[in-house]
Ligand SMILES: CC(=O)N[C@H]1[C@@H](OP(=O)(O)OP(=O)(O)OC[C@H]2O[C@@H](n3ccc(=O)[nH]c3=O)[C@H](O)[C@@H]2O)O[C@H](CO)[C@@H](O)[C@@H]1O[C@H](C)C(=O)N[C@@H](C)C(=O)N[C@H](CCC(=O)O)C(=O)O
């Protein structure tokens with residue numbers, strides 16, 4: 234419970250009609266969840282407009298509303314607060330309502346097209362190993378110390394985020410590592426949040442359905458760094474073409490990491506094998522359990538962040554060398570007849586190219602690479618043909634299948650993918666719409682020593698078809714098939 238004027242502290246208010254002394258029991262932006270004493274925030278969304286529900290919520294006990302547009306008639310006993318941007322205001326109000334949790338812990342946000350979950354999960358595991366009470370906010374799962382809190386988004390909405398951070402503060406967490414998606418920045422989910430630091434991994438092709446142009450996508454990611462405070466750090470990947478652009482307008486102090494260009498935190502790959510990475514990190518030789526050049530970047534980002542958070546270099550490297558990655562990221566197993574199976578969340582052209590080139594670089598002989606891949610429905614369509622072509626370029630056999638078709642027809646998605654496949658590559662391609670059948674076929678086609686890559690769904694435990702999520706787990710099916718092969 235709180236008084237409206239306290240919840241409004243720091244909000245850029247344009248106009249108030251009614252009293253700001255009213256008691257507020259609940260803050261809410263969904264009309265379906267209001268109850269007595271709710272402060273309702275009307276947000277314009279991608280499908281509907283919260284302003285259309287203001288009358289409904291007042292009937293259901295709302296005593297205050299935050300709007301971008303005032304109505305023509307005002308209801309009695311209701312306070313109206315006009316702001317320029319309700320989503321931004323919601324962030325500030327949610328912080329106030331939950332006692333500004335982000336300012337009570339050292340919160341680091343990680344943004345970029347790929348690597349966010351990996352970097353955040355490694356940081357969380359590392360800081361737990363270093364003995365700290367730590368929180369994690371990620372695509373796969375959220376954690377408050379060792380307690381799992383299921384994740385619905387990569388970055389939760391303003392309310393869920395502050396509520397989660399508040400629980401972390403109450404559980405004594407000193408650090409929290411969170412993924413910052415471009416959707417979250419664009420929708421102001423992180424407005425009002427105080428970050429101790431921001432990390433940039435890389436930016437490549439994704440989410441153009443939502444951001445429309447690559448420029449807008451860059452701007453969304455950059456918006457995160459633009460909003461950092463002077464006492465925060467901003468850490469970027471100098472080897473990424475847009476690495477310096479990200480930090481162009483930040484007030485935070487700038488640091489960098491890289492494998493190729495000059496950087497504050499510097500790494501070099503000595504060996505890259507199936508068993509892991511052997512690297513030189515700022516002059517120290519270290520073995521890591523993660524595989525692939527892209528993970529060398531992720532590990533460097535983690536190392537640099539830990540040092541910027543004033544941890545000891547040697548204990549960071551020692552503990553980091555013992556860690557495995559995040560679930561469903563280069564998750565690999567070997568069948569009794571020696572077929573290698575890899576489950577990976579590569580769902581962008583860049584991620585797919587990285588994972589396949591990694592496999593190509595570390596395979597030892599003439600083994601075939603069989604890739605099973607699909608693309609998500611209701612998401613960036615432009616990546617479909619590129620991903621199909623990438624799969625063909627780097628594999629001996631490709632099975633095109635469904636990912637999460639959502640509201641689209643799986644056959645149509647596969648058709649879009651096929652547009653990218655050149656004539657010479659056609660003969661490598663099989664189409665099996667049912668993902669389980671596709672995985673089974675890959676297992677039957679594989680000879681001992683061959684490598685099967687199941688790309689796109691990683692840790693996901695469901696397949697979403699027409700708004701329904703049915704249990705589906707790439708790894709579970711692979712294990713089942715591998716045992717049958719034995
Ligand atoms: C496209 C997108 O990002 N949508 C998010 C957005 O929903 P929206 O804009 O469609 O909302 P809307 O349905 O138009 O409603 C607008 C407003 O009216 C309200 N409303 C609506 C209906 C009603 O009856 N009453 C009512 O009050 C809604 O509560 C909302 O405040 O705001 C919602 C609340 O914060 C989010 O849950 C929702 O995420 C959807 C489920 C989603 O799938 N998002 C994905 C794309 C996403 O955010 N992904 C990124 C990761 C991407 C990546 O990097 O890979 C993530 O951070 O998870």
Ligand SMILES: Nc1ncnc2c1ncn2[C@@H]1O[C@H](COP(=O)(O)OP(=O)(O)OP(=O)(O)O)[C@@H](O)[C@H]1O
Nearest residue numbers: 346347348349350351372527562577578579584588
């Ligand atoms: N630094 C990186 N550069 C390029 N590709 C990467 C990198 N790290 C991971 N990948 C690839 O991208 C996939 C997704 O990795 P991860 O889940 O860590 O990224 P993410 O940014 O959290 O993705 P999402 O936006 O879906 O949450 C991995 O399975 C791997 O194939």
Ligand SMILES: N[C@H](CCC[C@H](N)C(=O)O)C(=O)O
Nearest residue numbers: 580608609612636637689690
């Ligand atoms: N966070 C990403 C995940 C994509 C995973 C892939 N399996 C798909 O469904 O497209 C998104 O919502 O776009």
Ligand SMILES: [Mg+2]
Nearest residue numbers: 349350372387
């Ligand atoms: Mg993620």
